[in-house]
Amino acid sequence: MSELxxxxxxxxxxxxxLAERAxxxxxxxxxxxxxxxxxxxxSTLRKLAGALGIDVxxxxxxFYSPKDSSLLTGERxxxxxxxxxxxxxxxxxxxxxxxxxAELVGxxxxxxxxxxxxxxxxxxxxxxxxxxxVRAELIERGEKPPEENLxxxxxxLVALHLA
Numbered sequence: 001m002s003e004l005x006x007x008x009x010x011x012x013x014x015x016x017x018l019a020e021r022a023x024x025x026x027x028x029x030x031x032x033x034x035x036x037x038x039x040x041x042x043s044t045l046r047k048l049a050g051a052l053g054i055d056v057x058x059x060x061x062x063f064y065s066p067k068d069s070s071l072l073t074g075e076r077x078x079x080x081x082x083x084x085x086x087x088x089x090x091x092x093x094x095x096x097x098x099x100x101x102a103e104l105v106g107x108x109x110x111x112x113x114x115x116x117x118x119x120x121x122x123x124x125x126x127x128x129x130x131x132x133x134v135r136a137e138l139i140e141r142g143e144k145p146p147e148e149n150l151x152x153x154x155x156x157l158v159a160l161h162l163a
Contacts (some may be wrong), residue, residue, distance in 0.1 A: 003062035005033050007052050021051035039063045041061065041073075042103060071096055075105025077130050089137045097134050101146055104131040105153035123156055132162075 008018050008029075015033070019026040022143060032040060040048060040063065049056040072088045078099060080088070089097060104127045123131070131153060138146050147154040 004029075004048075007054070007059075007062060008033075011052060013052075018048075018051055024048070024049040041099065051085060058099045072100050074100050074127070077104065077125060086133070089134055094138065094141055094143060097138055101131055101138070101153070102150060104128075104134065105150055105156070122151060128156065 008015070013021070015029045016026050019029045022029075022044075024044060026045070042058075045059055045063075046056055049059045052059070072092045077085055077088070089100075092100070105123050106127075135146060147157055
């Protein structure tokens, strides 16, 4: 992706140096710059912004078109009124809903097996209720229940006898 190349080279960083500073693999940087990897989200976006010494919003502008920057995200979902959220999930693409769900329940962040087994990662109640709405929308669209790929969310659903 040329925007990342421009940001990286303007700071005199090689792909490897940026990868080391951002704690990501050099292959990740290479794939992002070549446009062969999905646009970074969440912690990867924050790591890259930190490594480049820029605000995350600058990096969002580099990676996302104005249409994309208005996509529903977990962060936006937690800030918007319930009615707006309900409308947004109806209008969002299925792939985006899967991403939002992972962000809301914290399953978009890598965790060790020990952390998962110990159950140290809780889901805030407001995020969990929004996640349930996204899950319901996905199932209504004919998707299989998404929690199979979301261990933290699945653990919470099982504990509440919802899965």
